[in-house]
Amino acid sequence: MTSPIKFGTDGWRAxxxxxxxxxxxxxxxxxxxxxxxxxxxxxxxxxxxxxxxxNSEHFAAATAEVTAANGVKTYICNKAAPTPVVSYSILDRHxxxxxxxxxxxxxxxxxxxxxxxxxxxxASPEVVAKLESRIDNVFAGQDKxxxxxxxxxxxxxxxxxxxxxxxxxxxxxRLVDLETIRSAGxxxxxxxxxxxxxxxxxxxxxxxxTQIIEIHSERNPLFPGLSPEPIARNLGALSEAVRANGAAVxxxxxxxxxxxxxxxxxxxxVTQLQVFALLALYLLEVRxxxxxxxxxxTTTSMAYRLGELFGVPVIETAVGFKxxxxxxxKHNALLGGEESGGFGFRGHIPERDALVAGLYFLDLxxxxxRTPSQLIEYLYSKVGPHYYDRVDIEFPPEKRQAMVDRLxxxxxxxxxxxxxxxxxxxxxxxxxLEDGSWLLIRFSGTEPILxxxxxxxxxxxxxELLEEGKRLAGF
Numbered sequence: 001m002t003s004p005i006k007f008g009t010d011g012w013r014a015x016x017x018x019x020x021x022x023x024x025x026x027x028x029x030x031x032x033x034x035x036x037x038x039x040x041x042x043x044x045x046x047x048x049x050x051x052x053x054x055n056s057e058h059f060a061a062a063t064a065e066v067t068a069a070n071g072v073k074t075y076i077c078n079k080a081a082p083t084p085v086v087s088y089s090i091l092d093r094h095x096x097x098x099x100x101x102x103x104x105x106x107x108x109x110x111x112x113x114x115x116x117x118x119x120x121x122x123a124s125p126e127v128v129a130k131l132e133s134r135i136d137n138v139f140a141g142q143d144k145x146x147x148x149x150x151x152x153x154x155x156x157x158x159x160x161x162x163x164x165x166x167x168x169x170x171x172x173x174r175l176v177d178l179e180t181i182r183s184a185g186x187x188x189x190x191x192x193x194x195x196x197x198x199x200x201x202x203x204x205x206x207x208x209x210t211q212i213i214e215i216h217s218e219r220n221p222l223f224p225g226l227s228p229e230p231i232a233r234n235l236g237a238l239s240e241a242v243r244a245n246g247a248a249v250x251x252x253x254x255x256x257x258x259x260x261x262x263x264x265x266x267x268x269x270v271t272q273l274q275v276f277a278l279l280a281l282y283l284l285e286v287r288x289x290x291x292x293x294x295x296x297x298t299t300t301s302m303a304y305r306l307g308e309l310f311g312v313p314v315i316e317t318a319v320g321f322k323x324x325x326x327x328x329x330k331h332n333a334l335l336g337g338e339e340s341g342g343f344g345f346r347g348h349i350p351e352r353d354a355l356v357a358g359l360y361f362l363d364l365x366x367x368x369x370r371t372p373s374q375l376i377e378y379l380y381s382k383v384g385p386h387y388y389d390r391v392d393i394e395f396p397p398e399k400r401q402a403m404v405d406r407l408x409x410x411x412x413x414x415x416x417x418x419x420x421x422x423x424x425x426x427x428x429x430x431x432x433l434e435d436g437s438w439l440l441i442r443f444s445g446t447e448p449i450l451x452x453x454x455x456x457x458x459x460x461x462x463x464e465l466l467e468e469g470k471r472l473a474g475f
Contacts, residue, residue, distance in 0.1 A: 007131065016054060048100075075160050077089075105227070264373045292332070321350075333346060397448045
């Protein structure tokens with residue numbers, strides 16, 4: 001039997017009750033257990049966490065049943081928790097890795113299975129290949145899924161409940177002065193998007209002069225009225241909460257709180273590319289740190305200008321933290337980020353963390369005594385204006401190869417009247433123009449969606465280049 005389980009940019013995701021079943025989750029768990037037994041020494045251990053999606057806690061228990069039956073000491077979170085909180089628990093518990101049951105920002109009909117190795121970041125392509133090989137072994141009958149009833153595993157001490165929050169909160173207190181933010185008197189609107197990050201900013205920052213106004217903080221696996229991805233089209237309610245309450249800023253976290261979205265004091269969306277550049281500016285100018293910046297190819301070219309200004313290298317990768325994270329480790333990078341709104345930081349974990357990103361952004365506002373819109377003006381005074389947007393187009397999966405063939409054969413000399421300087425296919429099809437603008441067309445790693453991205457010199461040009469991208473792709 002051929003395996004339907006294939007890992008994308010970060011883990012395996014599939015539609016619940018179609019391919020995402022208890023049987024297939026247990027097969028993934030067996031592959032993880034076998035991988036740890038083969039590579040992690042005589043006493044491997046694993047952290048298992050989960051988000052607020054339908055049945056996530058039960059899929060997590062199913063995972064623990066299998067890893068425990070294979071002799072892997074398993075720590076299971078006692079409640080839904082953000083992916084970065086679970087990842088940090090690897091370091092806190094000196095564990096061999098972690099599994100997080102989550103489909104992150106995907107629609108409600110999906111769930112997923114993320115694996116985090118011992119370094120507490122996204123699994124590298126090499127680790128993914130080893131996991132998929134062991135999954136194939138189960139489907140080929142070369143390995144069998146072992147299972148120990150969850151209650152029996154608890155009774156035997158092979159599975160143990162843990163609260164991942166205290167160690168993580170202590171880590172955040174080492175990274176940023178939480179008391180300064182608590183006492184700053186900011187009014188902050190937070191949209192938890194019904195996800196695992198619900199209540200975290202309130203618990204971290206509430207109880208003093210700073211006010212937290214939180215929406216969508218209850219558990220609702222249907223994510224009614226929104227998709228749990230913190231991008232502009234999904235943050236209308238947050239923008240309204242900012243305006244209605246006179247908030248200084250709005251922060252949104254996705255389904256598992258590893259991606260952040262920000263709206264300014266007027267309720268206007270701050271793009272993910274602007275957020276990356278502002279976080280880099282915070283670390284380089286406000287904190288005076290130095291180190292490489294790691295960016296996925298979909299992330300802002302402002303990074304290169306900041307690298308020149310502050311004398312730090314910029315490393316570019318394919319899309320996904322499975323590429324960004326290893327480069328952060330290799331170069332001891334100051335910041336790693338991608339266009340999806342995921343950012344990782346030196347001194348923490350080589351993993352996206354929306355909570356740290358949000359705290360750093362708040363600290364930037366306080367230290368520079370500027371509103372978000374004023375911070376963007378300051379940023380542009382240093383690097384020049386940059387404007388960005390992305391469109392997502394659903395397509396029938398059987399049409400994918402025809403689109404790939406069309407794009408592969410496309411070599412335009414100019415786009416929208418500007419000469420094409422270079423074309424690369426590192427991850428998708430990217431066209432870099434003579435004026436520094438770029439247009440990228442690539443396929444989602446988790447859904448049948450074509451994404452078209454651009455960054456250019458004016459808002460009007462953004463729309464024109466996106467339309468050119470659609471035309472090149474055949475839409």
